[in-house]
Structures are given as structure tokens and as C-alpha cells.
Amino acid sequence: MKQRVQKLIALAGLASRREAEKWIEQGRVTVNGRIVQLGEQADPDRDHVAVDGRPLRLEETPVYVLLNKPAGYVTTLRDPRGRPVVTELLRDVPARLFPVGRLDLTTEGLLLLTNDGKLAWRLTHPRHEVTKTYLVRVRGRLTREAQRTLETGVMLEDGITAPARVAGVRGSDSHTWLELTIHEGRNRQVRRMCEAVGYPVSRLKRIRLAFLELGTLAPGQYRHLTREEVARLKRL
Structure with a gap:
């Protein structure tokens, strides 16, 4: 069955789809000896897909x-x-x-x-909304109003965030520790959310992904x- 070439590269474990797309744009990917363009498809059972001349292998043991x-x-x-x-x-x-x-x-x-x-x-x-929980230290004492904004949605330059869960709030006048759970994956999202409500992040650690913990x-x-x-x- 034909699939997009960047997906086949990702399934082979060589790179993420985004990275694979860059490789295609750089002319590093061929199908049956021909350099492919972004968006093209191939059948891994019939076509010879290669990256930098090396054949793509889809039978790699998952790790x-x-x-x-x-x-x-x-x-x-x-x-x-x-x-x-x-x-x-x-x-x-x-x-x-x-x-x-x-x-x-x-x-x-x-x-x-x-x-x-x-x-x-x-x-x-x-669409799968897999949760990610972070242990966050921000400068200053987090107000209840700022916490409510985090929990209801923060307006960022790329749109309002989905509601977050805030727990374990503790600290002093100089800083506050909290656990922040989100399910989106925007660039530097936790830092931007906290900065947007007036609390720069001084330390950030992801402690949970779905049910997985450190x-x-x-x-x-x-x-x-x-x-x-x-x-x-x-x-x-």
C-alpha cells in the first residue's frame, strides 16, 4: 500500500515526519533511484526507498x-x-x-x-490530547487570579491555550512552585503561558507524560x- 514517503521514513525510525520532510526537500531521498518531491508516495513492498543512498528498512525492532x-x-x-x-x-x-x-x-x-x-x-x-505534567518554579508569589487564567486559557500570540490543570501550588514571596498539566504541544508553551500572566519561569521539569513518570x-x-x-x- 502506498504511503507518503516522509511517513515511511518516520515508521522506519530514522527521523520524525518533520525532519523527513526536510530531507526530501534537500534531495536526500530517492524512490527507485529517482529523487522524490515532498508529497510523493511509495509502496514499501514494491518500491526501493533510500535515504542518502541507504535502503529504508521497516522491519527494525521497536525500542x-x-x-x-x-x-x-x-x-x-x-x-x-x-x-x-x-x-x-x-x-x-x-x-x-x-x-x-x-x-x-x-x-x-x-x-x-x-x-x-x-x-x-x-x-x-x-487530537489525542496526551497530557504532560511539568514541575514549574516561577518568580514571585502566584496570585489566585493568575492561576485561574492558567486554568481557563491564556492568550498567546498563536491563540488562546486550552485549559490547564494547576496543582501543588506552594512557595514564598520570592518564588512559587506548581504542577502544570497541559495536552497541547506548542513551542515553549509552559514558559510562554507563565510569562503571559506575569510570572517568568526560573526552572522547568517535565515529570509526567500520560501515565509515565520519572x-x-x-x-x-x-x-x-x-x-x-x-x-x-x-x-x-
Whole structure:
């Protein structure tokens, strides 16, 4: 069955769809020896799909890794500025993994990596509303009014956010800790939400993705998901 070439690349675990689209635009992808254009389709059972001349393999064993990302690492497969990338923390994992969603350079915490492109797409697609919970430290004492705005929707430059859940609020006059749960995946969303209500973020850590939690993982450590966890993710 024919599918878009960028989807086949993602299913093979080589890259996210967005990254695969860039590879196609750069002329790095061929089907039956011909450079393809964005939007073209191919049948993996009949067509020879290759990236940089290397055949695409869709039979790779799926691998699912939960990483406690430290601050100072970028959530990409490579960085033109030479900054550390999260996959450097998984050098002893034989599979080529890519991140499910992103955490920015200074954000810590739970990051899922896999070569299962289909599951990664489902977990990041907005319609599935997979929740993500962050432990946030903001400057100043969070007012009840600001909390209500976070819980009902914050107007950002790219539109109003969906309602968030706020819990565990505690702190002092100098700062406030809170747990913020969202299901959208906009760029730097948590930081922008807090800044929009007048509270710049001084520390941000993702502690939960759906039902997955960091547990006792130290920064830079990872573990493989259990078979039961993978099955439960696929049911979301």
C-alpha cells in the first residue's frame, strides 16, 4: 500500500515526519533511484526507498526509552551549533531513536525516545490530547487570579491555550512552585503561558507524560519501557 514517503521514513525510525520532510526537500531521498518531491508516495513492498543512498528498512525492532533529560541538552538528533544532543546519552542503545516531542535546552525531565514512528505520531498529535505534567518554579508569589487564567486559557500570540490543570501550588514571596498539566504541544508553551500572566519561569521539569513518570531516574539516566507500558500507550 502506498504511503507518503516522509511517513515511511518516520515508521522506519530514522527521523520524525518533520525532519523527513526536510530531507526530501534537500534531495536526500530517492524512490527507485529517482529523487522524490515532498508529497510523493511509495509502496514499501514494491518500491526501493533510500535515504542518502541507504535502503529504508521497516522491519527494525521497536525500542522505547524513557530518559530523564538534564538541562543543557537539545532535543534533536544533531545540532549545527555543536551543543550536546539527547541521543548522546543513549550511545549504548543499538537502535537509532528519535525524541517524541521536544524539551528546550534548559528544560529538564521526562523525554520519551523511540524508533516507532507510528506511536510517536499518535502521542504528539493534538487530537489525542496526551497530557504532560511539568514541575514549574516561577518568580514571585502566584496570585489566585493568575492561576485561574492558567486554568481557563491564556492568550498567546498563536491563540488562546486550552485549559490547564494547576496543582501543588506552594512557595514564598520570592518564588512559587506548581504542577502544570497541559495536552497541547506548542513551542515553549509552559514558559510562554507563565510569562503571559506575569510570572517568568526560573526552572522547568517535565515529570509526567500520560501515565509515565520519572520515578527514581537520575538526570541523564534512562530505562526501557515495559511491554505493559507500551501496550497502554498504544491504547491512549
